[in-house]
Amino acid sequence: MSMHELAKPLAGRVAVITGASSGIGEAAAEHLAALGATVVALARRADRLGDLVTRIEKDGGTALALAVDVTDAAAVQAAADRIADELGGADLLFNNAGVMLPAPIEERATEQWQRQIDLNISGLMNAIGAFTPQLVAAAAERGVADLINTSSIAAQNIFPTFAVYSGTKAYVSHLSRHLRAELGPKKVRVSALEPGIVGTELQSHVTDEGALEWLDGSKQTMEWLTPDDVAQAVGFIATLPPRVNLQQLTIMPTGQTS
Secondary structure, three states: OOHHHHHOOOOOOEEEEEOOOOHHHHHHHHHHHHOOOEEEEEEOOHHHHHHHHHHHHHOOOEEEEEEOOOOOHHHHHHHHHHHHHHHOOOOEEEEOOOOOOOOOHHHOOHHHHHHHHHHHHHHHHHHHHHHHHHHHHHHHHHOOEEEEEEOOHHHOOOOOOOHHHHHHHHHHHHHHHHHHHHHHHHOEEEEEEEEOOEOOHHHHHOOOHHHHHHHHHHHHHOOOEOHHHHHHHHHHHHOOOOOOOOOEEEEOOOOOOO
16 A cells, blocks of 8 residues: 555545535545545535635645535535536435534424424435435445444434434434445445534524523533544444444543433
8 A cells, every 4th residue: 555545535525515515514524535535514604614725725735615505405406416517426425414502392482393303303304315316326336435424422322302303313314224234235334423512603592491491511521522533433334344334433521421
């Protein structure tokens, strides 16, 4: 193996990242580009994506920004078609766009429920539907492709007032297990990442006082994960030998016990 292959193990690969304008998605875009991938950053905020691409290119990487709302199935498909035309298709999809809006169920915060379902589930499915044919084609050609979905420790553990968010993430984890069984024989690896608390914009969207108090207390008692911690895990999964599929990876702050 050449020094270039060691330094740039993802050279020649095309990585699509949703929710790339901040947090885990932004960190993953920079990290995968540093590993040699051509990165396609998808998110709604075009200005943030432009800044991201500028940083990646300044560091010697290659990136394309596409302002896309993943809840718009037609827009996601149009992005996938453009990637196929311009880059030959994706062989890595990091499904990361999501939102966390805890609230007591008795409040019937139906708009928040729907927003989480639309983004965390429907948006995820829009990306999977648009890009899976490209992943399958790439895997047939090069022997491996990756579908990596951001879930949460909330998919496994119990957090009062987080019921709807946790339900959406349980969907992501269980869906990933099913898709691994379906796509694994076609050499598409499917992984679910289940992070504990990560310091991102997610916390800034929370309005429930009880959840805010719990989050603030946790920040005083433990060091949260950083987006780069999770991005490193994405890179690790993508650079494993093609025979290796990490079905589920839980990443916790050392101080977080649940």
